[in-house]
Amino acid sequence: MPPKATLSGVHFMNGDEAIAEGAIAAGCRFFAAYPITPQSEISERLSWRLPRVGGTFIQMEDEIAAMAAVVGGAWAGVKSMTATSGPGFSLMMENLGLAIMTETPCVVANVQRGAPSTGLPTAVGQGDMMQARWGSHGHYEIIALVPSSPQEAFDLTVRAFALSERFRVPVLLMTDEVVGHMYERVEIPNDVPVAPRRRPTVPPGEFVPFKPGPDLVPPMACAGEGYRVHVTGLTHDERGYPDMSDETHDRLVRRLVEKILRYRSEITFYEEIGLQDAEVAVVSYGISARVAYRALALARQKGIRAGMLRLITAWPFPDERVRALADQVKGIVTVELNLGQMSREVERASQGRVPLSGVFHAGGRIHTPEEVLAGIEEVARAG
């Protein structure tokens, strides 16, 4: 009997390793990547784990190739993934767009570091959040998850694969260098459900490859299954054939957007901490939320009722929850390791109903709880 693939049990591992184990538990059996700090532990672990569980690891010649190979792997019927950091994420944008247009389920982990450009290769950043949303060309919707701990890195990797299969869309795992490199307890369950691929229910000949089901997602026929599907990054009709008409283009792009937005309540997760009686709300995610958590306690000690909306899904953004929060609190403080990216979403969603502030740092280190506290106090005073 082959060894059990999932490493069930309690482990002491870092966020990168947890992502690798999450991938294996979720059924990922093809991983292609190019070396880049600080995701090395993901690739390195999968290079020795995957061959033992019947999977394939390949180190490609660059991140463009890695992303292309992942899209190819998915079309061969295998759950596929890559991991990178900012510079490589930029190179992946082209084929991320291909994956969106061809409705290819796959997962991309970005262990964010200080940027722009080569920036701070070994130090933390959260500056790729808007690139995750809009980095490839054209109008689209995408799903991005933001883990705050190694345990959540594992859990969200599993969830990323499930969401990618359900919606036939690439799912981004937007972690950061500190979560990637911090070691904590990670509990891997005995049974991790492997999300099924949405298969055709009719034989070849009757199958229309890009004809959506009632939930706007078409079933997927992969290479070698007898369906003889044509897949193109060009605008295509329901048969998958290129069609250069504006009607087909508008219909296709609207469906690709709508298939995500219609189900955002099932995609957009967040954690509410002390929001029930809060007068000041913090919005944060990833490692920054861990620091902000401490600042909430410091604020409460000073008599400020602070709470936090911790994003678990960054994209689609929880517009409605933030809008409701704006009607409840005296001010919202966004805490992130960039100079204001998700804060723009807070601003958009809160529609001017409440004073806003941000505790920003360009990256290289995490915030101190005192810096976050100062931001909370400032908003509390202004309110």
Added chain:
Amino acid sequence: MQVKAKPVPEIIPGAQHPMEKFLRTERIPHIWCAGCGLGTVLGNFLYALDELAWDPDSVAVVAGIGCTARIPGYVRLDTYHTTHGRAIPFATGLKLANPKLHVVVISGDGDLFAIGGNHLIHAARRNMDLTVICVNNFNYGMTGGQSGPTTPLDGKTTTTPFGNFEHSFNLVHLAASAGASYVARWTTLDGRRLQRGFMEALSHKGFTFVEVISPCPTNYGRRNKIGDGLDELRYYADHAAIRHGADPKETEFVPGKPFLVGKFVELDKPTYHEMYAAKVAEMTGGKK
């Protein structure tokens, strides 16, 4: 002066292309210009597949972007029209995730050797089990006839209006140097040899490469006074010489001079898959 158009030959009712079973006939007519060599490449590729008699569902055809990259769209198999230059890494993923597939890449010289050059040399180095068919028309046809890495010296294109002054790649030499286990070159004049070459490349294990020199009368031919598609085929007849086993270094294509076609490399060496499987077996003590 009024020019009288030549009569268009009538389509014979009920007549079928002999390879119709492999064609997405609902997509015909194709987009290619009169005199283009791509129909010849497509036809001979299908004849090769037919003669190999593989299970059609075991064959996947992958392309990048360009005129040649439209070939898979007319083939009734699992076909993938990917991004510019990325057909080879996409095909690599497809092949690695399902090694039972026969994966063929068909794309142009600009797609495979300019924007996709890095992927080509690395797939060749790995001896990845792929067949790459590169149709070389010496320019970017789809975008209107710009210069590319194969444009000969002094070649006129829309971006080299005074004549090209960049040195060009010899695709045969490059593929061979990078580690391809099978390298051949033919022209679209050599129908039968083209078919034979495709069959050999498809059957040979590892990274196999066939360059097909092909006319682009609308763009390259017209600007360089080669004439129409037929004139370019005459040029091939007058200048191409078959020399199997020639040193790839000696296969340079220089306009106005004789050039070599044939099978230049045929090596038996372990593929990426064989190397990977051997390593896994070694690691797990022979147990799978």
